Amino acid sequence: MLDVHDLSISFSSYTLGLKKKEVCAIRSLDLRIAPGEIMAVVGQSGAGKSLLAHALLGILPPNAKVSGSLFFKSRPLTAERLTDLRGSQIALIPQSVTYLNPLLRVGTQVARAARLSGVSRDETPPVVRRAFARYLLDKEVADWFPFQLSGGMARRVLTATATVGKADLLLADEPTNGLDSAAAGEALGHLRELADTGKAVLLITHDIKAALQVADKVTVFCAGNSVEVAAAEDFNGHGRLRHPYTKALWNALPANGFRMAMPPVITSSQNDGCLFRLYCHKQDSLCGKRLPGLRNTNGGWVRCHHA
Amino acid sequence: MLEGRKLAFRYGEEREWLFKDFDLRIAPGEIVGIPGPSGRGKSTLAKVLSGYLIPQEGSVFVDGRPLSTSGCCPVQLLFQHPQLAVNPRWKIEAIMRESEEPPPELLRGLAIDPSWLGRYPHELSGGELQRVCLVRALGSQTRCLLCDEMTSMLDSLTQVSIWRTLLNIARQRELGLIVISHDYALLKKLCARIIPYFED
Numbered sequence: 001m002l003d004v005h006d007l008s009i010s011f012s013s014y015t016l017g018l019k020k021k022e023v024c025a026i027r028s029l030d031l032r033i034a035p036g037e038i039m040a041v042v043g044q045s046g047a048g049k050s051l052l053a054h055a056l057l058g059i060l061p062p063n064a065k066v067s068g069s070l071f072f073k074s075r076p077l078t079a080e081r082l083t084d085l086r087g088s089q090i091a092l093i094p095q096s097v098t099y100l101n102p103l104l105r106v107g108t109q110v111a112r113a114a115r116l117s118g119v120s121r122d123e124t125p126p127v128v129r130r131a132f133a134r135y136l137l138d139k140e141v142a143d144w145f146p147f148q149l150s151g152g153m154a155r156r157v158l159t160a161t162a163t164v165g166k167a168d169l170l171l172a173d174e175p176t177n178g179l180d181s182a183a184a185g186e187a188l189g190h191l192r193e194l195a196d197t198g199k200a201v202l203l204i205t206h207d208i209k210a211a212l213q214v215a216d217k218v219t220v221f222c223a224g225n226s227v228e229v230a231a232a233e234d235f236n237g238h239g240r241l242r243h244p245y246t247k248a249l250w251n252a253l254p255a256n257g258f259r260m261a262m263p264p265v266i267t268s269s270q271n272d273g274c275l276f277r278l279y280c281h282k283q284d285s286l287c288g289k290r291l292p293g294l295r296n297t298n299g300g301w302v303r304c305h306h307a
Numbered sequence: 308m309l310e311g312r313k314l315a316f317r318y319g320e321e322r323e324w325l326f327k328d329f330d331l332r333i334a335p336g337e338i339v340g341i342p343g344p345s346g347r348g349k350s351t352l353a354k355v356l357s358g359y360l361i362p363q364e365g366s367v368f369v370d371g372r373p374l375s376t377s378g379c380c381p382v383q384l385l386f387q388h389p390q391l392a393v394n395p396r397w398k399i400e401a402i403m404r405e406s407e408e409p410p411p412e413l414l415r416g417l418a419i420d421p422s423w424l425g426r427y428p429h430e431l432s433g434g435e436l437q438r439v440c441l442v443r444a445l446g447s448q449t450r451c452l453l454c455d456e457m458t459s460m461l462d463s464l465t466q467v468s469i470w471r472t473l474l475n476i477a478r479q480r481e482l483g484l485i486v487i488s489h490d491y492a493l494l495k496k497l498c499a500r501i502i503p504y505f506e507d
Contacts, residue, residue: 042462043462044462044464044465050432095433096388096390096433097388097391098388098390098391150345150346150350152344152345152346153345153346174460177459177460179345179489180343180344180345180489181489181491182344183344183345184489206434206460206461206462206463208463248464249462249463249464250463252463252464252466252467253463253492254490254492254493254495254496255492258467258496259467260464260467260468260471261464262464263418263464263468264418264462264464264465264467264468
């Protein structure tokens, strides 16, 4: 369904006068999702996870530079094709309530999303009603404005907005943020259902626990690179994880020790070598020399010379 | 010490009470957790305790005096969505200095990168912006901090580092902390006492 190879995104901005500065947000990201699959992308806050979704929708700001190859349904994703596909075939479940129009009633916004994704005028009211029922939103909520929603309800409205149409690829950007565990389980369950009907779901989240409830595979993302691709079963506390950053994330969960094995911000400004060598007991001279590529080990991928 | 006496609140006469006859005492340096499903009024309680909303019944006291309505509020609230808590047309530097000049060790402890100062809020991630809000809330007048899903936007490593820093600061300055979260495992790690009022 979706194939991303060596994606990089950088931003240029003017500093002083006409001097240009480039900031690299994503260095090298590889990702492949098949129909019926949920691929979770987890990692550092600020690592560019949301940018990935924005790149796949072609809604990055004009000063962004994207390189690498993107394929959707085996055909290259060009800027023109993206304009046609977004909203109809590729839909986004956004991260924050600021994506809702503060001046429009919630029901109107969900109906508009349905119309834009190709639902006919007559079908729209029942489709919207079903979407509301499915996400446990009362009928009267349709007449509310976004500021009247609680954090959890807002998220359910956003999910309804994206799934009300007929998209084949869903980009869920932090769909469980701020939901209690029952509602989060519900939202994730709906993603699973959607995947089981043959849609591909990209689940972007920082919450490993939530991701593991439904994902088939997990891509771990840090400092602009994808560092590991693992099956969801590998996260079981039995040492199946390959990369030191993945292990650190896992052990930092409140239920798994609340430990801090490395600082939360790994900057990519160090010279060439592996960014994690200071926090890794396997490091040797090779690690200081060059950035490892992704290697296939135990049915997963890891960016490490020694795993 | 933060104290709420017989608090009651509802949004409009015809709506249900979100809480009624709610009493609460947080001693200096005490860390208290409030769990519960979404939409029950946890965030509303936080807004009442920090003076953003006036309760229909009861009142809030800090060190025995009613919550002051002028100057820096001694009860600071950290929101679930930091994007909505800052002025989008201010740069980070101005946001952080709104109450007072933050001490350098606080900036280091919360891993605030100096390169953020010249940026606008939408140019930071949710986690980064939340740390900026934390700096702003930790002014010298602050006696109690209300953390409403403060780290629900953050990855697990960032979450650990923020809480470790904040727990240290809270211990040194004897701040009271109220932690509102859905994550029961997190509350169990952080809090000495849990108030089950909003749970099923």
